Amino acid sequence: MTVKKTFPKILWLIFSSSIFFILLYFALFYYTKKAEKQVYKDTVEQFDKRIDELIHLESKPILVSINNDTNWDEFVDFTITKDKNWFIETIGNELDIYNADYLGAYGADKNFIIRVPTPKIKTIDFIPKDEMELLNKVGINKFYMKIPEGVVEVTGAAIHPSDDPLKKKTKASGYFFVVRLIDTSFIKDLDKATMATTAFLETNQSLPKEKNKIHSVYKLRDYKNNEIGALVFKRDFDVYFENITNIMYVIILFFIINLIVNLIYTRKLVYYPLDLVRRALESGNRKAIKELKNTTGEFSHIGNLFEENSNQKIELIKAKIKAEEGDRLKSSFLANLSHEIRTPMNAINGFTELLLNTGTTEAEKLEYLNVIEKSGKNLVGIIDDLIEMSKIDSNQLTPNLTVVNLESCINELYETVKITIKNKDIDFKLIQPKRPAKFNIITDDIKLKQVIINLLTNALKFTERGSVTFGFEIDEENELINFTVKDTGLGIDEDNHKNIFDRFKRVDSDISIKVGGLGLGLAISKAYVDLLGGTISLDSKVGEGSTFYFSIPLKYSVVEHITVKQINNVEIQKSEGETILIAEDDNINFLLFQKMMQNKNYKIIRAINGQEAVDICLNTPNIDLVLMDIKMPIMTGFEAMEQIRPMRPNLPIIAQTAYSSSEDKIKIEEAGFNGYLTKPLNREHLFEMINTYLDKENYNEI
Template sequence: MKSKLIFLFLFIVSTTSKLYPQFEVTFSNNYPPFNFTNEKQELVGFNVDILNAINDLYDTTDIQISSGNWAAINTALKNGKTNAIGGAHYPGSIDENYIYTRSTINTSHCFFYNTKYISNFSLEKFRTTKSPLVAMWKNDVLVHYVLSLNPSAKFIYIKNYEELIEAIDNDAITCLFGQRIGGLYFANKLKKDYIKTLDHRILERNMGFKVSKNSPELAQILNNGLEVILANGTYEKIYNKWFSNYEKQHFNWKDYIKYIFIITALFLALLIINWILRTKVRNKTKDLRRQIEVNADIMQELEIQKFKAEESDRMKSAFLANMSHEIRTPMNGILGFTELLKNADYSTEKRTKFIDIIQKSGNRMLNTINNIVDISKLDSGLEVVQIKQVAIETMVTELVDFFNQEATEKGLYLTLDAPVTGSSTPFYCDPYKLNSILTNLLKNALKFTLNGGIELKYRYSKNGVEFWIADTGIGIPIDKQATIFNEFVQADSSHSSGYEGSGLGLSISKGYVQLLSGKINLTSAPTKGTTFYVFIPNASKKEIVTKPKAPQITKPKALPHYHIIIAEDDSTTYYFLKEILKDVSKSIHYAKNGNEVVELAKKYPATDVILMDIKMPYLNGFEATKIIRTFNKDVYIIGHTAFAQESYKQKLLAVGCNSYISKPINREKLLNLLKNIK
């Protein structure tokens, strides 16, 4: 009888231990997406799934889950009415009253912004904004952090995440500051996909389970369970379910762009060209492999393609070596003679000679840069045709006059064979491109002619104009004639040739001829000279591009000095302009950005001339010019920029500039502009 009673007692204990859980873990019911009550009044969330996954590891259900508001569940834990709280952040110091398990996740705070109002938000922009308005919780630590970034910040305090996210639609609010994942959860829930966050995160804290000191076994179970689900992949699935959509980083490359010096820009251009050439080689190699896979019978064609790829690679290597030479050689002249002028006293004659060398070296480097820009625009298809009426006789005569001095210095003749009478039909073309074609061909002829001379001849035909440029130079070998118009090719590209140049002139000329729907070819014999033939058709008058007229400004003719504002964010350029304008100025005021030049124009309404840099902080030159024209129609505005394209000039005139000068700024050109102000 006694043994039966013992057996019955053990059976009851065993049964009740399975009916009633050994431990209880409580969660907050209002902390989405970590743990919260959904529309069906079910307790769900990341931390709840973590605990359920741990519970599933055991044969019996030992852990009961309950919920309540945050204050109530903390009181319950303190009073021993529950064994643990899930989703608790760890304190910054040792808490002897509770056991904290290993972390389930790391949380952080960040800035949120509305892309409808701010397209490019950053910490730097927040620091420089005057009195930004921030929506956030009233928390001393968070407020102190925001004020450390911008002491002029103002605050709107909110009470919950939904109210926080709704606040972003107020265009008076600069940004939000709050818990990253919670904020993104409500942004997604409220379908506000235009809300973005900065990747800069602060106040990172670990979250896990806060366990009563009286339940060390529960803490051990939770730690062991976390180890297991981390190892078997369950944790990753739960994490991806709740957070993967909110952890995607949104990069805005504009935040990382800095001002680039001219030498960096040169090497970047070389890298781009190198990439283009590598891509060409890679594509040709892929084509060869496909042909091998498709048909083994085309091996002969593969050999031809392989030769072309190797030739392209040799062209690339030759070009890189040539570009290095073409950049380093004039740079050596610039830096070397600048160092000499700085560290020693020389006679006026020697100083003048050194300065002349520096200028020539700078012009040579500028010519190389212009060639690289032109060929890049041709390769990328960005070059456009600007059709205007062209006076052929005037253009050709000016070119011959210009190059005649160089020919005379080399002991060569340069003759012009023009038709007896001009054409009665107006000729329409892109004057810049036609001038560039003839200039490149004449420069080429002068470069490679040592004795004799060059003849330029042109004739009108029924549909256009034909040009012949004949020289008595070194000629082009037959094996080079088929590729002489390719990029980076010279008739003699060896290191001992003694000829300067990038090898881009003929390639640019051919590209421009093709844009103008013309033809170009050559005849040549080594040591006997070369003749280039160019035909340019007469374009339709309908294709003429109407350029905007510059505002007609009437200035007093007898004004030898001007009140001038210089708008320029580069201090070196400003000091250069100030120096060359000192003899023609009554006063000079300096603006470092677009906002400052607008304010100076308002402050000094008697200003005669504004030198307007186009690329400036806050307001660029286009925007600043538009604003100035709203209150001052008379001031003469000269736009200056490193962009030298004709289309850029037209854009400047369209916004209200009176004239334009490109960098590097030539002193004589600038003074002539000022001299000719009406």
């Protein structure tokens, strides 16, 4: 009887325990599902917020650049003159800066003026006039619209003078638009920026449902705020709760055994990790995230996701701070660039106007012309530095290694610089090495010379009196050539040492402002030294002077020493009526050639493009010499050269070009030109070239 009475109690206990545990488990299951939804919701919200921040950050450079361009007085003048060449050469070259597919300008009457597109966009005029009305109110606006090529992102701004930075005081002089086509390339850039999979969604398309994925939808609206489509960003959401369902079946099957086990481990396996998830979601508690990582199963993966998200937030903040600092430095650099360019231009324009419109003596004319020449050289130097810095940034520079007599190279530099400072109260010395190089060395002599000249120029700029010395020593043991440039000038504060080779940071002082310049010399020097496989450093104290050290690898070429020939003044020979073809599309440059040669007996023929130069050379056998511009319409100088040379192999052809880097010179030589002239033209060098190649006997031996 006792057994009979006890058995029902045991069964009841087992039944009641199982019911209680099953109900408890379902309660846990419900709570887990609720937590899953909360995790998913919070993750989607964070994803949406991050996408908005990244898209805003991606658009910021365009907004900054378009604001700078449309607050430019020269742009205002363009809307009046409608000088398309100015727009193409000045604004059209900024396609890469904007990373855009179309740059378009409209007048104050909202009529289309000009566009500069990439091959992606062929539509010419598609900006709504209502949008331009809106720009009169808001100044700058970004919107989306559909054109035959697809959906495009349009950033527009009203053009105003520079004294109206808020674009509110004056009526808009015109309108400028930057357009980017939302195509495969655009989508790939967004993929990289957001680290998600991006797709374009039409207005009538529904968002596809995918398991274990989170989506963020960025709606594309036109200037009337109507939705025309959307960008969908998709990312994996690897949070799984199926294991809990499987455990439920196991518990139901073995509830007596697992009841006790589940009561013990539920808190450890479910409640505690979920509490850590909650704490991590609510406050981003790093301790909770760390403990969550140390748990087992999917919660450990969630902990890794939380940590990754937290680290990404920190990196994003750092990147934002760095980007803002970069924008500030670039803005400062551009402001300085504008000042440095306008200063010589002001002198050139001002003194030219004085020469043209005022009565001046011969002495005053000579003085004005000297100022114009000096300002022009300063302007060319600034442009050369900018071009060289651009090539460095785009990794277009490669060392052109040649055999160099190091002692002759350094002595030549010393004599050249010494002549330029003969009017300064400075003791300029070349320190001879203790051990000269045993043989000629292998290096890029052009870049080596440029580094030394840049360092010497800086030393001489910032030394009003005292001494400037330079020299080198051979380190056979470490296979290095160690160069030193030392001055007793202004010196550099120690806080600025770390920034001295940064192209966007210039150490400003009264003397640096006085001597001017962009401060790119040291940045270019460091890039050249790095290119040659060396290192550069400095030691400087304020008031005591500076010493720059740089080293390059020592590589011997066991050949006889090279004798460096000095360049003598050119003696202009008498001309004998030879025929010279000048291929030049620019009227002012052609006029300069005419004026330079007006006292000679040359017969001048002009070609205004490459095709015309080819036709004249092939149909006019009595041409003795060709001065060929490299950049011309219809056919470039290189293309014209390819057609002329097979038919006229003995005709001297000299390139005239605005390009001046060593890489450009090598390209010109490889194309088969007999020589080259760089712009601005040097009259002495011009006649040296003409004399060389019009001397028939000597030319046949060249």
